Amino acid sequence: MSQSQKEWNKGSWKNYTALQQPNWPNEGAVEKVLANLSQLPPLVFAGEIRNLKQQLAKAVTGEAFLLQGGDCSENFSQVTAPKIRETLRVLLQMAVVLTYAGDKPVIKVGRLAGQFAKPRSSDTETINGVTLPSYRGDMVNCPDFTETCRVPNPKLMLKGYNMAASTLNLVRAFTRGGFGSLHRVQAWNQEFVAQSPMGRSYDRLAKQIDQTIKFMGNIGIAADNPLIEQTQLFTSHEALLLQYEEAMTRVDSTAGGWYDCSAHMLWIGERTRQLGGAHVEFLRGVLNPIGIKVGPNNDPDDIKRLCETLNPENEAGRITLITRLGVKEIEKSLPPLLREMKREGHNIVWSCDPMHANTYTATSGHKTRNFNDILSELTCFFESHWSEGTIPGGVHFEMTGEDVTECTGGARNIVDEELARNYLTTCDPRLNAEQSLEVAFQIADMIRS
Ligand code: PEP
Ligand code: MN
DSSP: OOGGGSOOOTTGGGGSBOTTOOOOSOHHHHHHHHHHHHHSOOSSOHHHHHHHHHHHHHHHTTSSEEEEEEOSSOOGGGOSHHHHHHHHHHHHHHHHHHHHHHTSOEEEEEEBSSOOOOOOSOSEEEETTEEEEOOOOTTTOOSSSSHHHHSOOTHHHHHHHHHHHHHHHHHHHHHHSSTTOGGGTTTTSOHHHHTSHHHHHHHHHHHHHHHHHHHHHHTTOOTTOHHHHOOOOEEEEEOOOHHHHHHTEEEOTTTOSEEETTOSEEEEOTTSOOTTBHHHHHHHTSOSOEEEEEOTTOOHHHHHHHHHHHOTTOOTTTEEEEEOOOTTTHHHHHHHHHHHHHHHTOOOEEEEOOSTTSEEEOTTSOEEEBHHHHHHHHHHHHHHHHHHTOOEEEEEEEBOSSOOOOSBBTTTTBOGGGGGGGOOOSSSOOBOHHHHHHHHHHHHHHHHO
16 A cells, blocks of 8 residues: 555654654653643644645645745744844845735745744764764754764754744734735835845835835725735744654644644655655645645655645645756756646645755855855756746745845845855855845846846
8 A cells, every 4th residue: 555545644644654763862851852742732723724724825826936945944032022023023124025026916924933843964963073964954953063962852842833833923923913014014114234236226116115014005095904914924834843742732622624723834854855755644634725845856756746646636735846956957957847747737835945956055164055046046947837838826035124134145245255244044045135035026027027
């Protein structure tokens, strides 16, 4: 019997191999934490998850566009109001730029409120002859290179739940309580961005939107319409830590069906998407929208089977394929995949992650990505879709609202030597606020023409 024909339950993943799980030192402590987590309220609700799926179904046909972005790895120490506000602010700015250019609604999905577990290329890390377990995200251990910090601690899963809840609480307040109102579109421009060419382009656009809203008010369309006053930001993270995800999985009390209530959307990473693996087993049974990362060494047959296993009914909005092929491979690797999936008639939201296959080590020793590589992958993504007659449905970024120096290039042309100035990430390098806005304007140019 194939995996997809077997009965599913929220713990059936345990019958399969689960890669990238922590080596907890004390299983008894883990069980206690999981029992506790499974009693705690859901972070998101089934109705919201269904709503996101309906919106994503529109991105399959090109009637909406997905913008997904946030930290590579959230840190507990960064769960603060200013940090969350700045990330939200730049996401809202990018969304406005893309909505205006693309002439369609933009679905905003944050890599936030739960992006606390990381897959690693090696179980251990060696520095100056000392070998310790790798950092696996704040929900598992701490980034500091000391023995006590690197021991996985199951209580961090509980802390992760609480941190996700605080983040989500603030996001809900910001998006519903006026911060995300289109009346404030000009106010979202951050001080350190406002004076830059990007900031000025944004300001011009914001003024046009402002005038449009005033005009609507003048002709009698209510300016306090919730569509103007409120916005919606969905949450997402990599469904990596299966014990945590299982504990957050509940039956919807209104419509039935299992939902992983740790986030609206979950994705399955490039390293854990094996057919017959535990991550695929877990995700096939929950009704959330699922992202699948697809790297340059993909086998289109595999991807096809993954889609069949995770989405046997071919429901639109269920699967987002997040290609992360790299500037060197995309031209060769994307068109055959697009052709194959189109031939099979799969309903897919095609999203481009131009970050993960463009990572390199700078002369300064920092892990970085270059802005031009990111743009080139995006350009090739759109062009491949247009020439194959498929629909480019979204983009996926590692980004922050802060003025970090983690990716090289962009309008200010950050060079290798400057990376050390404000390199804050504990995992992958992110676009800073200005680079994020710049990338949004560049995409706007691509989709307008
Ligand atoms: C990530 O999104 O941070 C990540 C680890 O991605 P991927 O699985 O594509 O390498
Ligand atoms: Mn990453």
